[in-house]
Amino acid sequence: MVADNNRYMSLINEMIEQRQSEPLEEKIANTRDRNIRVAGIIRDYLAKKYHAEVIVTGGLSVEYYTDGGYTTQDIDMITQSQRELEIILTDLGFMRDGKYWVHDPLEIVIEVVASVPFDGVYKPTLKAATKDGFSVNFVDINDILMDRVRGLAHWQYKDYGEQLLALIDSHLQKLDMEYLKQNLEGKEEYELLLYHIRLLQNDNLPEAQAYRVKRYLEQKGIPYSELREGDESEYLYLAFPLQEDAKTHFGSYFGLLLLPHIDILLYNDDEEEFESKEDADVATTLIKYSARYGEPFSSILEALEKEVVE
Structure with missing residues (x-):
């Protein structure tokens, strides 16, 4: 199949016009939808022009799995075809700014964070359809959960604790506890995961109550x-x-x-x-x-x- 650059640009311009006409609250509310649509356009373009793949990780995958419970303007991507992806991004109106690729009218920032997910140890990705008929490859729920556990354990990213609760709350039944126990590094990381699971199961803990109020x-x-x-x-x-x-x-x-x-x-x-x-x-x-x-x-x-x- 041939990449349809005219359609990609038409959709991009449609989103730009929509965003420019929106009040601030609608801009914020529609950020998730636009980010996912743009990720779908990028994946389709890259696949059809170069027969290459790209995976979405990071904040946008958390936002997808929590159904908007967390908001980001960044799209973290994983691909072994970074040079080809950069050509695609340029075609779609992104400008390079150091390690980031920025689309000013849409206020979207893209970063290629790795060539393979999580040092090569990961579950099959989840393919999600977009409203434009494209699809996005998201890292598996278990893998993004481990990423947030590590960020909280080793770099004390406080918002990762909130994201952990939201991910667990939405997908507790889908967690592969054996996989998580095997791949989380050391007792500290696995115990941190269990602690957040217990938070959601104990109504009296202040952190759990704060999460539920929000x-x-x-x-x-x-x-x-x-x-x-x-x-x-x-x-x-x-x-x-x-x-x-x-x-x-x-x-x-x-x-x-x-x-x-x-x-x-x-x-x-x-x-x-x-x-x-x-x-x-x-x-x-x-x-x-x-x-x-x-x-x-x-x-x-x-x-x-x-x-x-x-």
Whole structure:
């Protein structure tokens, strides 16, 4: 079969026009869909022009397996045909910037991270169809899970812990525990995986409750930003953008501290930072705010009532 460069470019231009017409929230919401579509175009072009393959790993594979539970603008790729892939990327409007390939209008960044997955020890990839009729090869769920375990164990990437929980939560029944035990390096890595599995199975652990609160808010469509602070990133809180009367009363944001304990944070616009609302009963305060202002307070209250075990 012959590569159809005209169709590839038509689809790219369609996505550019769509993105330019979208408000910011829609741009963010549609990032996953566009990334996967672009990955499908690249794979199809490379396969038809050079009879070569490319595998998607990293953040976009986490995003795919968690159904958007994690968002990235980067696409990490694995291929033994890097020179040919670079020609394809150039044809599609990407520009080289050091080790990255950047498509400015789509705000997509691609990096070739390896020539073979995980030093040659990996499960068969998952082929996923795109809305344009192409397909993307994603690394297996077990392999991306091991990648996140290693990143958390050895480089302390804190967001990898959240990604681990999301992957396990979505695919616990698909985990090949014998394969994972055999290929994770040493007791430390395997114990770290078991710890995150136990987190999801124990309702009383604060980390599990924080994860479930965030998932509940995401399912309700409540926008928030997640922030970590402290020497060990031990403080986890969510910042909710406010509108109209709530913004007038509270400032630009409302904060909810999730770790190491639950607390309400008020935003100081002058200092541009959150401050604890001292002596506040969280439930009582949220009931009052919910009755007066509605969202996001109503969903925050629901999330805490539903997901946090006293």
